Amino acid sequence: MVDLRREQQATLARPRMQYGLKARLLFWGMDLLYGKPLTLRKAQVLEILARIPYQAWEIRQYLRLTRLYEDAASVAWSRRVTSWTRAAQDNEFWHLLVIDERMRQTGFRKSWLWDRWLPRVAVCKYRLFSRLLCLFSIRSAFHLNAEFEDHAEHEYMQFVADHPELDEEPVDSAVVREQGQFATWGDVFRSIGLDEREHMNNSLAFCGLPSVAGAASPVVGGTPPAGEAGESGTAG
Ligand SMILES: [Fe+2]
Numbered sequence: 001m002v003d004l005r006r007e008q009q010a011t012l013a014r015p016r017m018q019y020g021l022k023a024r025l026l027f028w029g030m031d032l033l034y035g036k037p038l039t040l041r042k043a044q045v046l047e048i049l050a051r052i053p054y055q056a057w058e059i060r061q062y063l064r065l066t067r068l069y070e071d072a073a074s075v076a077w078s079r080r081v082t083s084w085t086r087a088a089q090d091n092e093f094w095h096l097l098v099i100d101e102r103m104r105q106t107g108f109r110k111s112w113l114w115d116r117w118l119p120r121v122a123v124c125k126y127r128l129f130s131r132l133l134c135l136f137s138i139r140s141a142f143h144l145n146a147e148f149e150d151h152a153e154h155e156y157m158q159f160v161a162d163h164p165e166l167d168e169e170p171v172d173s174a175v176v177r178e179q180g181q182f183a184t185w186g187d188v189f190r191s192i193g194l195d196e197r198e199h200m201n202n203s204l205a206f207c208g209l210p211s212v213a214g215a216a217s218p219v220v221g222g223t224p225p226a227g228e229a230g231e232s233g234t235a236g
């Protein structure tokens with residue numbers, strides 16, 4: 001049984017990663033549009049965007065398999081990536097459903113501009129960026145995602161710290177129960193933060209880098225084979 005409060009403290013005590021220019025530009029843009037602190041509206045947009053890199057990597061691997069199905073190392077690598085990205089996408093989609101459920105239960109009135117139109121523009125741009133980045137260097141794409149996931153983990157854990165009232169609110173939601181039983185909404189958001197840590201650790205593992213935080217579940221990964229998106233590593 002994971003002690004969610006202890007994991008939250010571990011996140012808040014751990015310094016954030018040293019974010020690169022691409023990550024800092026995206027965070028800056030999001031803060032400019034949606035404000036610095038995490039809100040339900042901002043979390044909704046982040047979760048809409050969160051699946052896009054995984055989708056881009058999955059599409060890329062299926063395209064590679066059409067060409068390289070006779071190469072055992074490439075097949076093994078692509079299968080590991082697609083298996084991970086499918087699971088991660090589903091998990092990110094559950095986060096989106098949970099945020100939407102929370103908005104509904106708290107009577108949040110969605111805006112056409114901030115909750116629908118702007119996210120759709122962001123999706124178009126981010127989809128193009130993600131497809132191009134993984135064509136250029138899949139390792140760079142994984143590393144950038146690790147930075148996003150580290151940021152998301154810290155943001156969710158800080159969100160719970162900033163809203164102690166969440167620990168007084170019991171959960172009554174079929175959507176939330178899909179992933180387990182949670183006593184309060186505080187624990188739901190802590191659990192989402194922990195999922196983001198797992199996404200970060202797996203993204204680092206696929207770069208061939210060690211985890212930067214305690215993994216709550218086994219880390220998957222492996223270094224890209226030679227020839228994958230400009231990489232020159234050995235088959236893994
Ligand atoms: Fe997420």
Ligand SMILES: [Fe+2]
Binds near residue numbers: 050092152199
């Ligand atoms: Fe994530």
